[in-house]
Amino acid sequence: MSWHPQYRSSKFRHVYGKAASKEKCYDCVPITHSVHDNHFCAVNPHFIAVVTECAGGGAFLVIPIHQTGKLDPHYPRICGHKGNVLDIKWNPFNDFVIASCSEDATVKIWDIPKHLLTRNITSPKKELLGHARRVGLIEWHPTAENILFSSGYDYKIMIWNLDSREAVLSNPVKILDAHKDVILSMSFNTDGSLLATACRDRKIRLIDPRAGTVLREANYKSHRVNKVLFLGNMKKLLSTGTSRWNNRQIALWDQNDLSVPLLEEDLDGSSGLLFPFYDSDTHMLYVVGKGDGNIRYYEISPEKPYLNYLMEYRSHLPQKGIGMMPKRGLEVSACEIFRFYKLVPTKSLIEPISMIVPRRSESYQEDIYPLTTGAQPALTAQEWLNGINKGPLLVSLRPGSGAVNSLPQFLEPEPLLRTTDLTQQQGPAGRTPPGAMQKKSEIQDSRDQLKVEERFPKNKQMHLSNGFDIFECPPPKTENELLQVFYRQQEEIRRLRELVNQRDVQIKQLELELRNLHTDTGRY
Secondary structure: OOOOOOOOOOOOOOOOEEEEEEHHEEEEOOOOOOOOOOOOOOOOEEEEEEEEEEOEEEEEEEEEOOOOOEEEOOOOEEEOOOOOEEEEOOOOOOEEEEEEOOOOEEEEEOOOOOOOOOOOOOOOOOOEEEEOEEEEEEHHHHHOOOOOEEEEEEOOOOEEEEEOOEEEEEOOOOEOOOOOOEEEEEEEEOOOOOOOEOOOOOOOEEOOOOOEEEEEOOOOOOEEEEEHHHHHOOEEEEEEOOOOOOOOOEEEEOOOOOOOOOOEEEEEOOOEEEEEEOOOOOOOOEEEOOOOEEEEEEEEEEOOOOEEEEEEEEOOOOOOOOEOHHOOOOOOOOHHEEEEEEEEEEHOOEEEEEEEEEEEEEEEEHHHHHOOOOOOOOOOOHHHHHHOOOOEEOOOOOOOOOEEOOOOOOOOOOOOOOOOOHHHHOOOOOOHHHHHHHHHHHHHHHHHHHHHHOOOOOOOOOOOOOOOOOOOOOOOHHHHHHHHHHHHHHHHHHHHHHHHHHHHHHHHHHHHHHHHHHHHHHHO
């Protein structure tokens, strides 16, 4: 018998979805009628972009995020493609650059002016020509600047370096030719060193994008995959698809073993696609159904049962596509932890939906807003192509705070001291003679000095656990620098508290096992 808590405590158990009022929606938007399985919407803190229906060629709208209400029917568009636009993605490090791909087999990069659009934009900043058939998916690299991935119906994934000064690029830096059918989904891990893909041949592949090699491959017949997603740093993948009986299904996979899923869960018998979204800050998974108005959300844990159902947001308005606001664009004063932009083509409406943690206080809630991915790249394009991996640069969402370079680096735990040399010097009654006490203190002092020398060598740079080095870096001089150090220390304290809580649970488990062992031996 082992100790387990009766209830699973979670600060996100009561998260609820709140739809925006009519005044804060985007009305009269001509949303595309394309049957392609994509989001058709991209959002950043400045703009919302949505693929529109138009005659002759493809176009999309870029609307300022605060320009809600009815849209002018003559509002300017981005209309340089000769075929329908299939996917759009904002540059994660530049809120005024967006990429689009189309049925005309091209990828185009657009500069969006900071002022209000007054006329149609027809000339892209860059044009990428390399695919032989239509391009269905594009993805920006999560940490390297100006690295773009595109996948087409020619079964190829192309990697583009946009640092080039040429306006038309026809030679990608790398072509991944490992698929035998159309690629349905692409997802990066946190530092962008691995790429997971879902293919129409029902296989999930884990690829090293720079080497172009397939590291692992899932060939599980009972789960027909449509979308795949990395779950942050948990070394797990989540896929959505259909089961053998055509039920909508989600599956959880171990990144290091794709032979059999860790978990399979059937949701319902609807036919629409499932779009997964993962928030690595709160460890929450959102599953959005295409063609219905439901958003299910779960909490992911590193141990069994892995997937913990929380709640479901229901609406009678079916969504065709969905957009997601980055964490740096959320309203922290309202305890908003996620925001969707739901495309409702039957009403020509874009409806924001906020996921909110109910709190009475209007002050900044530090426990639900850990350090999150910022808008600064961690690497240049050439550094990533040369083989360097680096996690995203983190920022605090507290108003007025600045960027943090990386995750706090923790020191290795100290090894336990051996007690045999001390117990040997004790007397028969367990008392230590005075001479031995002095000798023991000298030994302890020398050990402490040795630990300090081992941990902080003279010729090496020292890295403290809060990311601040008092010998190599000057003390903070401005209020902003002081706040950065303070937030790093607070984050370290929070992580250490979680570690202590885990150790407390392990101690209670061991105590109960010992007690049960004593009772079992007493019976015999």
